[in-house]
Amino acid sequence: MAHYRLQCPITEGQVSELRINDTVTLDGSLFGIRDATLIHLFDRGRRTRFDLSGHAVIHTAPNVHKVPLTPEHPAGYAPVCVGTTTSARMERFTAPLMRDYGVRLILGKGGLMADSAAAFIAFGGAYLAVVGGAAALETTWIEAIEDVDLDDLNPESLWRFKVSGFGPLLVAMDSHGGNLYLEVEAQANARRAAALVTLGVMP
């Protein structure tokens, strides 16, 4: 179980070093995406001016405060609370994000499913688990909102955060087929019968 300190963009080689149960701390750029962002990018044919190649995206829709443009707030937004949302809703967008935009790392909570696991293997990517509901702590890792695109979708805009010491995050799905969620799910399903026996439902 190794710990990595990464600054994106990263290469396929760097991703392939990551194995489940490793931890990662990010510095530099991190892009925020959400349901509406992805629906507009992939179902409604819109494009972003951001270069996401080799980058990390996080499933989020932050609480922000509109502020005057200053060097500290180059996009005119100050973060109020930046947290992580349930990734499973955005499952079908993992492969296109990696194939069309070159995204390498997806940060979220609750894990992704079979199509994403296959995409991580095919394109060289990994899923980093953030502790959901720990948004106050997460917000302290955000230095600034550097830029924003597709802002008509606010709060589900495409955000570019500048982060410092963002983590540690747990590698929960890797580019070699490692998948902590599948392991836990298989174990839980295997324990179902025993639970029903103790409840007197099954003999």
Next chain:
Amino acid sequence: MAEPLRIDPTAIIQVATELYIRALKILPPDIKAGLAQLQERENHPTARSVLGTIMENIRVAETGHMLLCQDTGVPIYNVSIGRNVAVDGFALKEALRAGCAQATRDHPLRSSVVHPLTRSNEHNSCGRGVPIIHIDFCAAEGVLEIEMIPKGSGSENQSWLKMALPADGVAAIKTFVIDCVLAAGAKPCPPTIVGVGIGGTADACMHLAKIAATRPLYSSCDDPAAAALEVELGAAVNSLGIGPQGLGGDATAFAVHIETAATHITLNPVAVNLQCHSARRASARITREGLSYGF
């Protein structure tokens, strides 16, 4: 009889604002105690680390007056009106709505509420029928209480109703609860409070599940048959090994909470509604002595 407690609806606007923000920033003491207890019992190393991060987050939020979670939820106000209270009920509902919008605008908070078809966001946490307002009456003299719950969507998305058959009995209820927790897996931000509604009609059953999911920890259902089932199901759920954030461990749920209502001879309804580890709620109590805030 004493003079009635007279409620000024315009004063309720500020109460509704304050409640929303308090709920988003201060976690109730029973939930904190529950987390500490889960941490003490936890054997899985990843789970211990996740629970540690959750507790660190509470400390950061409360000392820095920050939001515990980014999800401002669907705002719910539960009003309980005691006896000998004079209140314009319609004006009260309008005031709760105005207070909810004011909190969103002034803090500011992310408005998480959209129209269900157009998905348009009014950016005030309000919309058709939202905030959700429940009004009930209680026996206490000269008291009006308002409970505010910002219900997070990660856990709300994990909600189910089954109209089981009477012939399938309690076994169907138990199996359904276990299968819902398995289906939810990592998605609802475990450890959760598993809210279970049993009986009533379809809509009443789902509402009971929500009451159960948002009930304080270390409380039991006042229906003795259900209270026994709470203990039994609680142990069974925590034998599954889903763990905090679904990354494995002992702490899948704080507890299973159940609420019941009588039902029809042909019905056996069971509903499940989950509450995430950031089980936020705040309450205000208005009496002749004044206004006080709690959980």
